[in-house]
Amino acid sequence: MSKRKLMFLGPPGAGKGTQAQRIADDFGIPQISTGDMLREARRKGTELGNKAAAFMDAGDLVPDEVVIGIVAERLQEDDASHGFILDGFPRTVAQAEALAQMGVALDGVVNIQVSEDEVIRRLGGRLSCPTSGCGASYHKEFNPPANEGVCDKCGAALYVRDDDQPEAIRQRLESYSAKTAPLVEFYDGRGKLLNVKGEGTPAQIEERIRAAVS
Numbered sequence: 404m405s406k407r408k409l410m411f412l413g414p415p416g417a418g419k420g421t422q423a424q425r426i427a428d429d430f431g432i433p434q435i436s437t438g439d440m441l442r443e444a445r446r447k448g449t450e451l452g453n454k455a456a457a458f459m460d461a462g463d464l465v466p467d468e469v470v471i472g473i474v475a476e477r478l479q480e481d482d483a484s485h486g487f488i489l490d491g492f493p494r495t496v497a498q499a500e501a502l503a504q505m506g507v508a509l510d511g512v513v514n515i516q517v518s519e520d521e522v523i524r525r526l527g528g529r530l531s532c533p534t535s536g537c538g539a540s541y542h543k544e545f546n547p548p549a550n551e552g553v554c555d556k557c558g559a560a561l562y563v564r565d566d567d568q569p570e571a572i573r574q575r576l577e578s579y580s581a582k583t584a585p586l587v588e589f590y591d592g593r594g595k596l597l598n599v600k601g602e603g604t605p606a607q608i609e610e611r612i613r614a615a616v617s
């Protein structure tokens with residue numbers, strides 16, 4: 404068991420979710436994905452979910468105060484007291500500052516580096532599992548499930564997220580460059596950045612991340 408406070412950074416489609424899940428399972432720490440929490444809130448039809456829905460479907464970021472609130476609450480839970488992997492948070496400098504103000508000192512920020520061309524190819528074929536608490540994702544071509552259209556982990560029928568449609572993909576990439584990419588410099592300046600090449604098989608990338616964080 405490796406009790407670390409890590410954050411996974413990278414453009415949409417870099418493989419953050421896939422890798423965060425693998426490493427979190429292995430280290431025995433929770434994967435805290437704001438995207439998964441927001442999708443879950445939408446499925447349940449909570450006020451938070453309804454507030455986030457239009458931003459998400461358009462590929463825009465949900466307002467800072469909304470995500471900061473859900474992360475602050477999640478980090479209070481017992482399972483997060485000795486370590487976690489933040490997946491998809493922070494996504495703006497304001498969120499990173501709020502995280503520091505919560506008293507969270509990250510041990511490392513894994514920056515998964517993938518070219519824009521590769522990201523577009525990957526997001527184009529992404530298949531996601533709708534089951535709450537599963538959240539596995541696949542790719543039609545590069546990381547297919549064992550049985551077509553079916554989640555390997557829980558057996559649910561896979562689907563294409565609304566924000567994996569072409570127009571939303573373009574908007575997500577724009578949001579990333581304008582609002583999230585500045586975090587690379589932010590964490591580099593604080594000596595936390597661990598760059599990892601995000602191209603190759605999921606197993607190869609996992610190995611590089613493991614080496615970077617150990």
Ligand code: AMP
Nearest residue numbers: 437438458459463464465470491492494
């Ligand atoms: P993800 O599953 O991480 O790609 O997140 C899906 C969508 O949820 C994003 O495109 C945003 O609309 C929203 N979202 C997730 N995390 C954040 C965050 N930290 N800040 C703002 N919006 C977020």
